[in-house]
Every structure is written in C-alpha cells, then in structure tokens.
Amino acid sequence: xxxxxxxxxxxxxxxxxxxxxxxxxxxxxxxxxxxxxxxxxxxxxxxxxxxxxxxxxxxxxxxxxxxxxxxxxxxxxxxxxxxxxxxxxxxxxxxxxxxxxxxxxxxxxxxxxxxxxxxxxxxxxxxxxxxxxxxxxxxxxxxxxxxxxxxxxxxxxxxxxxxxxxxxxxxxxxxxxxxxxxxxxxxxxxxxxxxxxxxxxxxxxxxxxxxxxxxxxxxxxxxxxxxxxxxxxxxxxxxxxxxxxxxxxxxxxxxxxxxxxxxxxxxxxxxxxxxxxxxxxxxxxxxxxxxxxxxxxxxxxxxxxxxxxxxxxxxxxxxxxxxxxxxxxxxxxxxxxxxxxxxxxxxxxxxxxxxxxxxxxxxxxxxxxxxxxxxxxxxxxxxxxxxxxxxxxxxxxxxxxxxxxxxxxxxxxxxxxxxxxxxxxxxxxxxxxxxxxxxxxxxxxxxxxxxxxxxxxxxxxxxxxxxxxxxxxxxxxxxxxxxxxxxxxxxxxxxxxxxxxxxxxxxxxxxxxxxxxxxxxxxxxxxxxxxxxxxxxxxxxxxxxxxxxxx
Amino acid sequence: xxxxxxxxxxxxxxxxxxxxxxxxxxxxxxxxxxxxxxxxxxxxxxxxxxxxxxxxxxxxxxxxxxxxxxxxxxxxxxxxxxxxxxxxxxxxxxxxxxxxxxxxxxxxxxxxxxxxxxxxxxxxxxxxxxxxxxxxxxxxxxxxxxxxxxxxxxxxxxxxxxxxxxxxxxxxxxxxxxxxxxxxxxxxxxxxxxxxxxxxxxxxxxxxxxxxxxxxxxxxxxxxxxxxxxxxxxxxxxxxxxxxxxxxxxxxxxxxxxxxxxxxxxxxxxxxxxxxxxxxxxxxxxxxxxxxxxxxxxxxxxxxxxxxxxxxxxxxxxxxxxxxxxxxxxx
Numbered sequence: 001x002x003x004x005x006x007x008x009x010x011x012x013x014x015x016x017x018x019x020x021x022x023x024x025x026x027x028x029x030x031x032x033x034x035x036x037x038x039x040x041x042x043x044x045x046x047x048x049x050x051x052x053x054x055x056x057x058x059x060x061x062x063x064x065x066x067x068x069x070x071x072x073x074x075x076x077x078x079x080x081x082x083x084x085x086x087x088x089x090x091x092x093x094x095x096x097x098x099x100x101x102x103x104x105x106x107x108x109x110x111x112x113x114x115x116x117x118x119x120x121x122x123x124x125x126x127x128x129x130x131x132x133x134x135x136x137x138x139x140x141x142x143x144x145x146x147x148x149x150x151x152x153x154x155x156x157x158x159x160x161x162x163x164x165x166x167x168x169x170x171x172x173x174x175x176x177x178x179x180x181x182x183x184x185x186x187x188x189x190x191x192x193x194x195x196x197x198x199x200x201x202x203x204x205x206x207x208x209x210x211x212x213x214x215x216x217x218x219x220x221x222x223x224x225x226x227x228x229x230x231x232x233x234x235x236x237x238x239x240x241x242x243x244x245x246x247x248x249x250x251x252x253x254x255x256x257x258x259x260x261x262x263x264x265x266x267x268x269x270x271x272x273x274x275x276x277x278x279x280x281x282x283x284x285x286x287x288x289x290x291x292x293x294x295x296x297x298x299x300x301x302x303x304x305x306x307x308x309x310x311x312x313x314x315x316x317x318x319x320x321x322x323x324x325x326x327x328x329x330x331x332x333x334x335x336x337x338x339x340x341x342x343x344x345x346x347x348x349x350x351x352x353x354x355x356x357x358x359x360x361x362x363x364x365x366x367x368x369x370x371x372x373x374x375x376x377x378x379x380x381x382x383x384x385x386x387x388x389x390x391x392x393x394x395x396x397x398x399x400x401x402x403x404x405x406x407x408x409x410x411x412x413x414x415x416x417x418x419x420x421x422x423x424x425x426x427x428x429x430x431x432x433x434x435x436x437x438x439x440x441x442x443x444x445x446x447x448x449x450x451x452x453x454x455x456x457x458x459x460x461x462x463x464x465x466x467x468x469x470x471x472x473x474x475x476x477x478x479x480x481x482x483x484x485x486x487x488x489x490x491x492x493x494x495x496x497x498x499x500x501x502x503x504x505x506x507x508x509x510x511x512x513x514x515x516x517x518x519x520x521x522x523x524x525x526x527x528x529x530x531x532x533x534x535x536x537x538x539x540x541x542x543x544x545x546x547x548x549x550x551x
Numbered sequence: 552x553x554x555x556x557x558x559x560x561x562x563x564x565x566x567x568x569x570x571x572x573x574x575x576x577x578x579x580x581x582x583x584x585x586x587x588x589x590x591x592x593x594x595x596x597x598x599x600x601x602x603x604x605x606x607x608x609x610x611x612x613x614x615x616x617x618x619x620x621x622x623x624x625x626x627x628x629x630x631x632x633x634x635x636x637x638x639x640x641x642x643x644x645x646x647x648x649x650x651x652x653x654x655x656x657x658x659x660x661x662x663x664x665x666x667x668x669x670x671x672x673x674x675x676x677x678x679x680x681x682x683x684x685x686x687x688x689x690x691x692x693x694x695x696x697x698x699x700x701x702x703x704x705x706x707x708x709x710x711x712x713x714x715x716x717x718x719x720x721x722x723x724x725x726x727x728x729x730x731x732x733x734x735x736x737x738x739x740x741x742x743x744x745x746x747x748x749x750x751x752x753x754x755x756x757x758x759x760x761x762x763x764x765x766x767x768x769x770x771x772x773x774x775x776x777x778x779x780x781x782x783x784x785x786x787x788x789x790x791x792x793x794x795x796x797x798x799x800x801x802x803x804x805x806x807x808x809x810x811x812x813x814x815x816x817x818x819x820x821x822x823x824x825x826x827x828x829x830x831x832x833x834x835x836x837x838x839x840x841x842x843x844x845x846x847x848x849x850x851x852x853x854x855x856x857x858x859x860x861x862x863x864x865x866x867x868x869x870x871x872x873x874x875x876x877x878x879x880x881x882x
Binding site: 006007008009010011442443444450453488489506 | 580581582583584585586652678679680682691693694695696751788791792793836838839
C-alpha cells in the first residue's frame with residue numbers, strides 16, 4: 001500500500017540557511033537596486049511644461065501616451081516598444097548562452113521578492129534550524145505571534161508592491177491621495193488587490209513551486225544553453241569521492257599520489273599551488289567535498305547541486321558562496337562549486353570529449369564517477385571499472401579561462417544584433433520629427449465638380465503636434481498647374497493644433513476649369529505643413545484626381 | 552509501448568510504463584496546491600453560473616442571481632453616454648444655427664453626431680460619401696450648388712420638412728410642368744439646345760435661337776431670364792456646370808418632356824430637432840456650405856426655432872393637400 005504511486009504530493013517546505021559571500025553580496029545589491037527602482041520611479045518628477053504630466057515615467061493609457069523622462073511615445077511609435085522587446089529577447093539569448101539562467105537567479109521578480117520575503121522570515125523566525133524547529137513545533141502563542149508578524153510584514157511588502165504598480169499608470173501623488181480617501185478608480189483598487197495577493201502568495205508560500213511548475217522559462221532557457229554555457233555546477237572530478245577526511249592529513253600518503261592526482265583534479269596550471277589531497281581514515285584518497293551539505297542547506301530550491309545541473313536550479317549561486325566558505329575553512333581552493341560549463345569537464349577517456357558526458361552524472365543513487373588516477377584508482381561504490389587515464393594526457397589539461405566561455409561566436413552574434421537594434425532605435429529616437437502629417441485622399445467620391453466647372457479633391461489630413469503647446473500649422477501645396485488649396489472650417493491656410501495632440505483637418509485642392517489637372521487623370525501633388533513657430537516642415541504625397549476627360 | 556512500470560533510478564519516481572523509442576515517462580505526482588487550485592476554480596465556476604446567465608434551458612438561459620445581461624450593460628452604457636451628452640444636445644437645440652461655428656466644441660459635437668445621423672438615415676439615397684446619384688436625381692451635397700439654399704439654416708429646414716412630400720405641410724414644394732403635354736418634339740429639341748447653350752455645353756446655335764424664344768416664354772418665370780434659377784422655389788441654376796439629372800440631350804429631353812419630381816421625406820419628427828441640426832451641420836461642412844448673409848449679430852441672435860425666426864419664403868407657405876402646384880418649375 002505504501003508503494004502505491006501518489007497522484008499528488010504536498011510541498012516540502014524549504015528553509016534556506018543564511019549565507020554570505022561574493023554572490024550573496026551581488027544579489028543583495030541587485031535586489032536593493034531593482035526594488036529601489038521599482039518603488040521610487042513613479043515618484044520622480046520631470047517638468048514638461050503646463051500641458052503635459054510632470055511624472056518622469058508614466059503610462060497614460062487613457063490618453064495613449066507613454067512618458068519616459070524626456071522621451072514621449074505616441075501609439076504610432078509603438079515600434080520603440082517592439083524594438084525594446086526584441087532587444088530584451090536578444091539580451092536574454094545573450095545572457096542565457098553565456099551565463100545560463102542568470103536572469104532567474106538574479107533579477108527575476110519571483111527570485112527577488114522571494115529573497116526579500118526570506119530575509120523578512122529570517123528576521124522574525126531565525127535562521128534555518130530555528131525555522132525548522134518552529135515548523136515542527138505545535139501551535140503556541142509564540143509560534144502564532146511569529147507567524148502573524150511575519151505574514152503581516154509580507155502583506156505590507158505585497159501591498160507596497162501592488163501599490164507601486166498602479167502609480168506607473170496615473171499621477172502618483174494624486175492617486176495616493178485618492179487611494180487614501182477611497183476615491184480612486186475601482187481598477188486601481190482591483191489591480192492593487194490582485195498584485196498584493198499574488199505577491200503575498202507567490203513570494204511567501206509558493207516560492208520555488210512557481211519556478212518548477214508555473215514558469216515556462218526553465219524549459220526554454222534550458223533549451224537555449226550549450227556545452228560552452230557557464231552555469232552553476234559542481235566539479236565532481238575534484239570533489240569526488242566525497243567524505244569526511246581523516247583526523248590528520250597523511251602527508252606521506254598524499255605525497256605518493258600527489259602530482260598526477262592534483263593535475264587530474266585542478267588542471268595542469270593550478271596543480272602546483274594545491275595542497276596535498278585529503279585521505280580518509282582508511283587512507284583512501286578523497287576529493288575536496290567533505291559532504292557537509294552546506295550547499296544543500298542554503299539552496300532556495302531545495303536541491304543538491306552535486307547531482308548536476310537540474311531543471312529546478314535557478315543558478316542563484318548561493319551554493320557557490322556556501323561551498324567557498326567551507327573550502328576556505330578546510331584550506332582547499334575555492335570553486336568546488338562554481339560557474340562551470342559542460343566542456344569544462346576534464347578529458348576522461350582517450351578520444352572522448354568531455355562535453356558529450358553530461359555534467360554531474362554523479363547523482364545520488366547513480367554510479368559516482370571519479371577521476372581514476374594513475375596508480376591509485378579510487379573506485380566509488382557501485383562504480384563500473386573504467387580505464388585509467390594516463391598521466392601525460394592529464395598533464396596537458398588546462399581549465400578553459402572564463403573569457404573563452406563568454407566571448408564565443410554565438411554571444412558575439414547576439415551582442416552585435418542587440419547593439420544594432422539599439423543603435424537603430426537611438427537614431428530613430430533622435431531623428432523623429434516633432435510635427436508630422438499623414439494624408440488620406442477622400443475616395444468617395446474621388447472628385448467633385450463645382451458650379452463654375454472647376455474640379456475639387458478632398459483630403460483628410462492628420463496633423464500631429466508633439467510640442468507641449470499649441471502650434472499653428474501652415475498649409476501649402478506643391479503641384480503643377482493652377483491648383484489652389486483651402487481648409488474646411490478655417491478662413492486661411494493655418495490650422496492650429498493643440499498641445500500634444502492630433503487634429504484631423506479636411507483639405508480641399510481645387511483645379512481651375514480647363515486646367516490639365518481638372519480634365520486629366522491622376523496628377524501627383526504634395527501637401528506641405530509648416531510649424532509657423534519653429535519652421536519645422538512635414539509633407540505628404542498624394543494624387544489629384546481629375547475628370548478623366550483627357551486621355 | 553510497454554506496460555512494465557519500474558522505479559526510475561535517477562529520480563526515485565515510478566514510471567508510467569509508457570515508453571517511446573526508449574524514452575520513458577515518469578509518473579511524477581502533481582503538486583497538491585494544484586489540486587486545491589482545481590477545486591477552487593471548480594467551486595468558483597459553480598458560483599459563477601449561479602450569479603450570471605449560464606445554464607441553457609428550453610426557452611433561453613438561466614437569468615443569473617445578479618440579473619446581469621449584456622443587453623442591459625449596453626443599455627446602461629448608452630444611457631450613461633446620453634446623460635453625458637444631454638447638455639450638448641440641449642445647447643444644440645437652442646443655439647442660433649447661424650453662429651453655430653463660433654462655438655467650437657458644440658460645432659465639433661454637432662458635426663460628429665451628424666456624421667452618424669447621415670450614415671444611418673441619409674446615405675441610402677445621397678451615398679455614404681454624400682456625392683448623390685445623378686441618374687436618380689439625388690443631389691450631390693459636396694458641391695457648391697444648392698437647390699434650396701446652402702446655409703446651415705437652409706439645410707436644416709430642408710432636412711426637417713423634406714421636399715415635395717405629402718407628409719409635412721411645410722415641405723419645400725414646387726413642380727415643373729411636363730412640357731411633353733403641350734409641346735411638339737421640335738420645340739422640345741430646340742429648348743434642349745438652348746439649355747445646353749446656357750450651361751456652356753456644345754449645342755446647335757440655330758436651334759438654340761428658337762429654344763431661347765420658347766425658354767423666355769415658358770421657363771424664365773421660374774428659372775430666370777438668364778437661367779440662373781431661383782432658390783425660393785428650388786428652381787435649379789441652368790448656367791452652372793452641375794446637372795441634377797444630367798446635361799446630355801437625352802436627359803434634358805426627358806426632364807422637359809415629363810418633368811421631374813424629386814421627393815425627400817421630412818426628418819424633423821423622426822430624428823428630433825437636435826439630430827436635424829446635427830446632420831445639417833455635418834452636410835454644411837462637406838465642402839459646399841454657404842455662410843449666412845450677415846446683416847448684424849442682433850438679427851442672428853434669436854434662437855432658430857422651427858417656423859419662428861426663419862424668413863418666410865415660398866416653400867414655407869402652408870399648402871393645402873391636393874392643391875395644384877404653386878409654381879411650375881423646371882430642372
């Protein structure tokens with residue numbers, strides 16, 4: 001009965017231990033910077049004059065404008081957003097091909113908020129062991145108090161998160177006042193409620209479940225990696241066989257196996273600086289892994305990185321920090337767990353490329369692969385006998401330098417494409433006109449005969465004024481023959497266009513009776529508008545349809 | 552495929568026993584929160600079908616506890632919009648049409664509303680582009696030639712009461728006699744040549760001289776000695792380049808022989824004053840609208856209430872049903 005397969009499995013709670021180190025510091029920095037940007041941005045002011053909002057970053061859905069500091073995007077300029085999305089996509093390709101799931105590990109909102117929630121959790125409930133004890137403890141006043149304060153703090157953060165989001169879509173100080181007095185639009189409250197609820201649940205309770213079950217990214221990014229991609233991995237050739245060392249280092253025994261062993265584990269260049277290998281009580285040569293489980297204790301995903309790269313791993317690199325700490329304590333070089341690529345694996349068999357062998361197949365329960373060393377093979381339990389690697393081969397082995405993983409044709413191609421689109425967008429940004437027009441000839445009917453026999457065409461001209469104040473647009477016409485221009489509803493040829501808006505103006509072009517344009521077929525004409533204040537000009541090309549009597 | 556289930560060594564999970572070319576499927580358990588989410592959505596689904604119209608019955612669906620319906624939502628939305636426009640509609644009914652374009656917001660509102668009114672009610676005859684249909688005598692509303700006047704006020708009157716209809720005693724009215732009843736074919740042909748001469752078209756000068764004589768005796772009373780027409784009675788100007796029914800000999804022959812009797816229904820009762828004014832503003836802005844002859848602002852200041860301040864004219868004179876036409880008018 002106990003063997004019956006379970007259809008549903010409850011979440012195993014994970015209690016990541018606190019850790020400090022290079023990557024933890026980097027992650028804290030990224031966390032505070034990204035959260036800071038997120039919460040503060042809506043409150044940054046930017047003076048655009050009396051007719052435009054003074055919020056630096058504002059998505060004005062009602063008026064269909066997007067403001068970003070000095071840049072204002074109109075709906076017809078949505079290609080900027082498309083371009084940025086393409087750049088984001090290429091950037092993701094670039095980072096994933098070079099550094100694997102670095103997005104997941106450092107900047108994904110799920111990771112960042114979970115990290116923040118964990119920090120809160122630690123503040124109230126203590127570190128890993130204290131939290132495990134609290135979890136196991138029966139409900140008491142203390143447990144209820146700790147839980148409630150923690151949830152309260154989470155709720156406040158979640159509320160601030162949902163709150164900050166809505167400020168991007170309306171004037172922040174106004175909206176805050178409205179929210180406080182209960183007069184804000186319902187959509188603001190609903191959005192805040194939904195985001196508060198999702199932040200609270202996803203960051204507080206679902207955590208790694210989001211990454212494992214809900215998010216498609218792990219699969220997509222896994223497919224985008226290649227053997228040269230750096231990702232968080234375990235140097236099993238250095239760490240195995242794992243085990244607690246002997247009471248004392250047995251220098252003599254170490255010396256006997258020293259040279260070849262060190263080269264196999266650290267590579268030719270590094271082997272000179274490495275201390276002698278560890279041995280077990282029984283004198284068996286051991287790897288650097290002392291099986292202290294620090295890497296497992298700090299993992300927010302609850303996995304053992306020594307089992308190799310796996311779908312759950314978000315490459316947050318906290319296990320690197322944890323292991324480096326231990327390595328320093330036992331006097332071994334850092335980097336037993338490190339940013340590695342599949343092709344970093346040392347050659348194991350003559351003629352066999354390391355990359356074809358999946359990294360870290362030394363999984364629990366599976367045969368542990370060890371580096372057979374000349375003279376002293378270290379068979380792991382259940383390991384099939386493998387041919388020993390000869391010393392000369394290992395002597396030539398040097399770990400690939402980091403830059404070779406990053407600077408590869410693939411990453412360079414992504415970088416180039418990314419930069420080209422970026423430059424294109426920048427150029428487009430700086431050459432885009434402040435005034436603009438589009439001309440649509442009225443085709444129903446194509447022309448109108450007036451009482452004096454002249455022929456008139458009508459055009460719907462869309463005038464666009466991106467200036468922060470009203471501008472008079474002066475019309476003129478470039479066309480052959482006796483063609484004249486007039487505006488519907490305006491006395492002269494000036495059409496005032498209000499600040500930051502468009503105006504649809506019907507324009508009439510009339511050919512005098514008997515003019516070739518009046519009698520002929522299609523005559524190309526060009527409509528010009530000029531901003532009377534700045535002298536900027538824009539034009540639209542169209543045709544004048546005559547009566548078609550001259551063929 | 553095989554049925555052999557086993558425990559996968561790498562993961563410790565049982566396989567389903569399915570395998571394709573050696574690729575086996577793990578029977579990984581679903582997370583339990585997924586199950587609870589499934590239950591929650593199921594419960595929500597049941598609640599939803601109780602609150603909103605959902606279950607199909609024999610004659611319709613269940614109404615739902617909230618009483619919501621998409622039709623009701625649309626009706627509420629329309630009511631909301633109507634309410635928000637009530638002020639503008641009110642102003643549009645009371646404003647003096649002669650100075651409507653001085654109130655930019657109201658004018659824009661009237662033109663936009665008139666566009667919809669036109670598309671729904673007028674485009675069937677005058678065309679979606681308002682270019683009319685010459686073969687059927689539906690006038691082109693884009694040009695600068697108006698049978699009954701082209702100020703916004705004139706257009707509103709035409710729309711309100713219509714033309715030559717039996718339904719509105721104030722309809723614009725006139726009728727041209729069918730000259731085929733008392734003229735010979737030669738006389739008609741000669742008059743056709745003269746009318747073509749008036750319009751600046753190619754013609755037979757000898758016949759036109761004869762036609763001029765006939766025109767002066769029979770047509771000039773309405774169309775004028777020079778053939779420039781008379782808007783008071785909707786007599787078209789024959790000297791311009793625009794022909795309501797066509798300027799070729801066949802069309803002119805038919806017009807003179809049988810006369811025309813273009814009818815437009817009255818829209819005042821059907822659309823209401825606000826929409827009549829809106830569509831008048833729209834048509835006025837199509838390219839041929841004429842300005843009021845401004846005598847002074849004080850004259851134009853009064854509201855343009857139907858049948859009140861509008862200058863009395865021939866077509867406004869009440870007409871008894873069945874009464875013979877007031878004046879013979881040709882087109």
